[in-house]
Amino acid sequence: MRKLIWAISGIMFLAACNTGNSTKTLPIFGERTPVTKTVDGKPVTDTLYQTIPPFKFVNQYGDTISNKNLDGKIYVADFFFTSCPSICPIMQRNMLLVYNEFKSDPNVKILSHTIDPKHDSVPVLKDYADKLGIQGNSWWLLYGQKEEIYQLAEKHYLTRVNDGKDGLIHEGWFLLVDKQKRIRGSYDGTIPEQVKQLIADMHTLQLEK
Incomplete structure (x- = not known):
């Protein structure tokens, strides 16, 4: 599972580097969940990323x-x-x-x-x-x-x-x-x-x- 997460993140990183943007963007690792909310009466889907919890x-x-x-x-x-x-x-x-x-x-x-x-x-x-x-x-x-x-x-x-x-x-x-x-x-x-x-x-x- 860990290798799969790293592989997916690596693909995202390569994609980010090939968009023509001169600024490097680091990938975001871990699980992610799509969250849909209503903005100005229209549904908008955002991404909730895995974070380090309180400790x-x-x-x-x-x-x-x-x-x-x-x-x-x-x-x-x-x-x-x-x-x-x-x-x-x-x-x-x-x-x-x-x-x-x-x-x-x-x-x-x-x-x-x-x-x-x-x-x-x-x-x-x-x-x-x-x-x-x-x-x-x-x-x-x-x-x-x-x-x-x-x-x-x-x-x-x-x-x-x-x-x-x-x-x-x-x-x-x-x-x-x-x-x-x-x-x-x-x-x-x-x-x-x-x-x-x-x-x-x-x-x-x-x-x-």
Whole structure:
């Protein structure tokens, strides 16, 4: 299902690029629902896009972070855990490229959600952030209830996480979210070229009205 959504979005993106408009337009990912309403006595069909729902977590400073902290901002989201021995170190090293590019912009945020809240307490996240060199409030490492994090990842960010007999498993996607809480891009956080594309698309999204 996820591959189908990405494929459809990719086709839409190519179509947008070939309309003769010199301004690049990023696709909108996820499910969409047609909504018909009456305007001036005539039926008008609009599209209701999938959005990231309200949430409330705690960051590495012990501050409560909710969806309202992101009103009017674009952000990048990913999922990780501090004791991850495989892709997480690569992902966080690549996310530092995004952080360094936008850390002085108050309208851009990074949200990294731990999928191991049993181990990754607020002090553990703060120590992890310090070792990465994260300062200020542009990159939040978020702690919350496991069930809520897992549902948010799979149902709304369309990225797989799993706590099975072989341990914690998660995908390495960086998800780009716009000011309307819609997913506008998905990038493999382990591949530097895709992270560079993410940065370029973030600059594009900043110019979007």
